Every structure is written in C-alpha cells, then in structure tokens.
Amino acid sequence: MTEDIRVRYAPSPTGHLHIGNARTAIFNWLFARHYNGKFIIRIEDTDSARNIADGEKSQLENLAWLGLDWDESPEKPGEYGPYRQSERNEQGIYQPFIDKLLTEGLAYKSYKTSEQLASEREAQQAAKQAPHYVYEYEGLTREEREAKYAEFEAKGLKPVVRFRVPEEKTYAWDDIVKGHIEIGAKEVGGDWVIQKADGMPTYNFAVVVDDHMMKISHVLRGDDHVSNTPKQMMIFEALGWDIPQFGHMALIINGETGKKLSKRDENVLQFVEQYKALGYQPQAMVNFIGLLGWSPKGEDEIFSLEEFKQMFDETRLSKANAKFDQKKLEWINNQWMRRDLEEIMPQLIQELVTANLVSPADATAKADWLAQVIKVAGVEGISYTREIVDLVRQPFFELGDITDEMVAYLTSEEGRRVFDAWESAYIALPDDATAEDYLNAIRGIQNQLEIKGRNLWNPIRIATTHEVQGPNLPEMLVVLDKATVLQTMADVKSNYLN
Template sequence: MVLRIEDTDTKRNVASGEKSQRENLDWLGIDWDEGPDKPNPKYAPYRQSERNKKGIYHKYIQELLDKGIAYKDYTTEEELQEMRERQRANNEAPHYDGRWYGKSEEEQKAAEAKGLKPTIRFHFPKNHEYEWDDIARGHVSFNSDNLGGDFIIEKSDGMPTYNFAVVVDDHSMEITHVLRGADHISNTPKQMAIYEALGWEHPVFCHIPLIFNPKTRKKLSKRDKDTLQFINEYKKHGYLPEAIFNFIAFLGWSPVGEREIYSKDELIKVYDPKRMSKAPAYFDQKKLDWMNAQYIKKIDVDELAKRTMELVKEGETEEAKHLQSIPEDQCLDILKKTIHVHQRDVDKLLEVMAYAWDYYTVLDQHFNYDPIVANDDFANDDVLAVLKGLKDKLVNGGDDLDYSQAIKEVGKETGVKGRNLYFPLNLAFTGATSAPQIYEIMAIYPKETDIKLLDRMIDAF
C-alpha cells in the first residue's frame, strides 16, 4: 500500500490535515508500505507539493505544450464569469469555449505584458470516445464533446490540478488499480485523455458507491448533523477500530454468504472488488452500533478497561472529563467493574464511561422511592425487612462477603422473593426498579456506600 498526499489544492489544505489522516489510519490498523515516512527512493517524494517543486509534473506539461495538445489560457476570472452567464442565458451546459486555443506567441506575450498569468489547459480532440470497463459499474463511455471543454491541468501559480497530478503519479508509481468514489467517475475521461496524450496505459478503475443518508436519501454531507462523519469522533465516542474497519468494508460491498463479522485479516482474504455494488451505500447507524457491540462482547474486560482509560486520559468528551477527577487506579478499578456488569448491553465505550461516573457519584444523586413506597403491590413491612436484613449482613459480613448469596439468604429469612425481593434492591442501589444483576452493581460500590444507599431508602419509609 502506498500513502500519497494529494495536496495540490492549496486553498483547501489544512495544516494538521495530513497528521490527522495518518493518525486515523494508524488507529484503524491500516498501515502502508511506502509513504512520506517510509520513502522508496524509486518513487519518492510522496507529497504532490514536494513533487511539484522537483519539476516532476511540469516536464510533462511542457511535453503536452510542445505537442500542441496543451496551451496557455489567459482568460480572466471576469471573462470566465461572463462566459458562464451567457451560456446560462442560452440554456447551454457550462463549458470553456476554447478562446485561447491556437493563439499566436505574439498574442500570448501581449497578454503577459498586461500582467496576466496563464493557466495551462488540455485540448480535447473532437468527438472522441473515452471508455473503460469499470470493475463496479461495467462498461463506461464518455464523449469528449460532453466534458465541459478544454480543462485546466496547471494553475496560474504553477501547481498542477488534481486530474493531471494523479495521472503522472499513478504512472510513475506503477499503480495498477484505482478504487475511488463514484463522484470521481466524471474525472476519469479527463485522466484517460492525459494517459492517451502521453502514450501511457491507464490503470484498472473501480468507482465504488457513495455513502448516502438513509433519511434524506441523498449523499452524506457535513450538514447531516445526526451522523458522526469523522474517524476521531467515532474514536472518542468509544467505537472500536476493529468494528469501524469491519463496518466500512461493508459499505457498498458484501462477501459471499450472510456472515457480517470479519477481522481485518479475514476481510483481506475474502475481499473481491467485483462484488462491489452499483447502488449507493446507506449509512446504517443501528447496524454500526450492533457491530460495535459484538466486538465489545468479544474483548477481554481488562483490555476494554485499558482502552476506555485511554479515552478518559484524552478527555475528548464530557464523560471522559468527569472521570479524570478520579485517581487513575481507582478509575481503572471502577471501569473494570462497570464493564463486567454492562459488557453485554452497551454499544460503545462512551456508555461505559457514563455508567462508571453514575456509580462513582451515586451518593450525590437523588432517587425517587415512590415506585415502591407508594405502590400497594409492595408491603412496606416486607420492603423494610429486606432492606434491613441486607444491611445487617453487610455490616456484620467480612470483606469477602458474597453479595449474591447474602441476597438469597435475606429472601429465605424474610420469606420475600421474586420481584418483591429484587425491585426494592434495584431501586435502592440504582434508582430504578429494573437493573442488571444487583449483586454485581453492589460490588462496584465500596461497602460503606452500599450501606448508605440502604439507609437512604430505609429512611424514606
């Protein structure tokens, strides 16, 4: 795998963008054989801006100029705007009208004397078919007359455009297959035109489906605020990289059979681009949550606690910031106990952090005991007998007291069983009548906290 930084669009470059992308790839477990940090002298450098400084692109620009296939264009932005407006008024598809194609050297010098800096445009031949067999979409064909006219391959600042730079890079780096989003399909005939003009063989293309929002039925965009769209957001919410990798692989693609959980190595073995769908891939949040939950269930408690602790230290969410106030050893212990209780019912590690904070601050929370106190289905004497009986066992029991056994003994001694036994205890220790195994919740708290929680509910009667 080659990591190439395509940074020719200087206006849209973000200073930390490359670092962020590399960190995200690393988090997903995606490594590369060559790149800026692993240069192969035969192909380096790997940043297009650096390649441009070495003149890698311009020598081919000059070759096309010498052949008369490319030419200098001095059209100003104002003239381009007038051209667009005229075409719009005439109901014409927007296109460059080729006004500078074939201009003399004297006309070019006159333009430069006015201080105009040219772009370099590629000249399309008339009525020429650009066609290829796309792995995902089958046979695709474009006519040169319908591609928007001659297009820019070098900007006025000397930087090559994307469509030109990738052709030179893919050829010089011996790239054999190009898999990219279907929104690039209209770029492909332009790139094929450059391949043909330079006498190069083009790679195999596969245009994979775009990701759509299932609610709007449109391409997922930054305006879709109900969907996390950046890898670092999934990371800080406690999605596991294994699950994200698995989920992304299934967007617009599926293996043979019904199985959906695959490790990275398994996906590499079964991946076949010929099984790529032509239809859009709809982002299914419920499926991602389900898939992440499956991975959470499979991972060892200590490993999950370690990963959750890393999120706490990074402090990217309010839940993480809360837990930073707890001494690290104590926090890790609470996380382990919380995961032991909730590993089978959480979708992401953010929920683990939220549960852990609730347990840590349980004495600061207000519990409403009315569902038991004001409920005729529960006899007050029975409830008090259960609460006081369990408190007695906690007070008199040792540090190795088995909470599950203690609850069973209270049930036998009081004659209270079933929901009449467990609902009051659930409410006492969690504030809700429904909870996971209550003896496991009790084990999260210090024994002193368990006793205080029982006292609070006893005092409510």
C-alpha cells in the same frame, strides 16, 4: 493478476479523515494486500488555499489507527518520490510534460479572466446549452497564436494551460466495479485546465503524471470520479502512457438526505476521529466500513481487517450507493467490545477518569475493582465506551434521589418487613460473600416472609442502591463496598422508616 499490483490512496489534506475517504483507503489497502501488491499514499495538495495545517498528519494517524499500513508515503519514501504533489511541482516534475504538450500543440495557453469565463458560462446557460469552454484561437496559425500570447503577457495577464480536447473521440474502459463505460470526449465540457495560473498542475493532470510515474496499476476510487476518467485518459494517451485499470466504487450516502456524505452535513458524525473519541474500536470501524458497498460470501458479519484481506474479491463490490447506518455501526462496535473486553478495559476505565468519576491515581490503584464494576454494569448494553459512564455512575459512584414511588415500596407494610429482614441478613453475611450468597439470602427472605417479586426486590434495591432498576442486585452487592452500603441503609432507615 500477474503484473505488479500497485495501488494508491491519494487524499488531499483539506481536513480530517472522512468516513468516505477511509473507505477508499481501506478498499485500496485490501486490494493491494490481497493480491500481494504495494499500497502507496500520495498527498494531493495542489490547492494551497484549501490545505489545512495538520490535515495530512491527522489523516495518516487515523489510517494507522484503523490498522492500515503502507509501503510508500511522504515520510516513508520509496523510489518514486516525492509523495506530495506540491513538492513534486517544486521539483519541476510536471513542467516538462506540460511543455511537451504545449510544443506538440496538444495544449495551449489561455488568458481569459475568470469574469470572462463566468459570463460565457452564463450566456450558455441562458441559451440552454451545456456549459463548455470556447476555444479562443480557432482558425489562427501557430504564429498568430503566439503573437496573441505576447499581447496578453504585455498586459500582465497570467495564463493557464488548457488541454486541447479531441472532441470527436470516445473514451471507454472496463470498470472493475461498474463494467463497460463509454463517455464521449465532447462531454467533458471543452478544453480544460491542466496548469493553473499559479503554476500548479490541476488535479486531473497531476494524477495522471503521478500515477504513471509511480507505476500505479489499479485506481480504485469513488463513483464521483467517473466523469474525470475520460479527462485523465486523454492525458495518458497524449503522453503515450499505459492506462491503469479503473474501478469506481459506489458512494456512501447520508441516510436522511440520500445525498453523498458531505463534510458539511452536521447531522452525521463522519470523521473517524469523532468515532474514535466516543470510544469506537478501530476493528469495528473497519468491519462496518468493509461491509458498506461490499459483501462477503457467507452469512457472517463480524470480520477483522485480516479476514477481509483474505476474503477480498473486487467482483463483490456493490454498484449501488449505500446509506450510512449508524445503528448497524453501533451494533458492530458492541460486538467488538464484548469480544475484546479485556483489551479495552483500560479504555473503559479511562472513560471514568474523563468523566471525573475516578481520579487518575485510582484508575491504576483500583483497576481490578473498576473492571469488576464495569463488568457488573454490563458492556453488553453499550454502543461505545463513552456510554459506560452513565451505566456506572449510579449507584457505584453517586446515589440518586429516592422518588415517591420508591418511598412507597419502602414504607409499605411489606416493605418494612423486607427491610428489617434484609438488614439483619446483610449484616450477618461475611464481607467476601458471593453473588450466590446474596441471592440465597434474598431467597431466604422470600420464603420466610412469603413476599416475592417487586415487593421483595425493590425495597432491597432501594435500601442499598437508591435504584429500582439496574444490573443483577446480587452481583452489584459483591462489588459495592460493605461499609458504604451499610451507611446507605442506615440513612434510608432514619429518613424513611422511623
């Protein structure tokens, strides 16, 4: 690719960063960066009713969290600003093009009310016709049409501007991911609105003006935009502009319903913020998303953004929709947590603070000890940092109840012998005994008493931790405070063994 590559991610600030949008952003970024192009962020806020106060800020923050950067955006204007469509409209950027189409007769003003439109559509449905807009000035001269305008204006009606669709044409393009696509102009449903009654351009119109003015060379977006493409091509054509390359990526779909991930699905976490809150790593999110609908050449599965950038190849984009597989995401996150354990340790400790297991002061003062506890508890078994809390809670911060089953282990004839032997062995061991020392002590008891397996280990586990399962006992003993363990053992003894 020799031309200047400029791609954009153009979200509308109607909510937080959705997984599907994040994927669009990531692939656009990858495309731009792989080919040494520019990555631009433009805010498509032409629907003021749906804009959400912090939508834009939140989306950009999450994009940055994922590790993306961009060359131009609302807060980082380049030479093609502004980068918010609402501001572009205020500056009158769209109006001249609308006027041009109007004067050239390629567009016209329409005064039909939404009620009229609805009833037209209903009638068409009833007649088993595809819904389509019916041109109301058929056969009229320009003067007659303008006279109608005046008539409607006098009634106080506000017009929309509609583009006169050249219905005989067929629009075709070679899609970067799907290959050759052709759609007849008559399939777009008739003359469509390019400017709303409130003066705002519609999405399909503003996109064209902006993509042209911002010199966007490639448009990589979701499959759901395929049918918008002919509409946009008509405008490019009517305005005499070059058409960018389009690529429509398959959608991410809900595993249960098989439908496009919708913000209304509540059975799937689908905002990157939610994953962030649970303690998913940004590298893992990127890794997972990068593998949804795209596959690398080899057999590896764990990749950083940088590696994806190096490997990126738009011909390996999948044409088929992909289901969102939470389990795989969990596995990938687990891989990243293990890989970056030292880096995420502060985050793991913070989870303990959040769960009120540790005070903020202790989180700092006892950081080394907490790190040991966390390592002993085992990050290998968790999917995201939040899960460390349940692994660590008992016996490191609280002791559980002793169940009847545990009492049985403790009070059996063998259990009592093990307890006594362990008690004296433990007391005899130095405060800085290693895991190996503890293991040797237990092995010693095994040989001396000729008791092994659960009958050996469980009484000791119960006496020291009130648990019958958990991480390796010798390792836990290293981390556990000796005075506390001694107290626990004394309590167990007086409650169950006397």
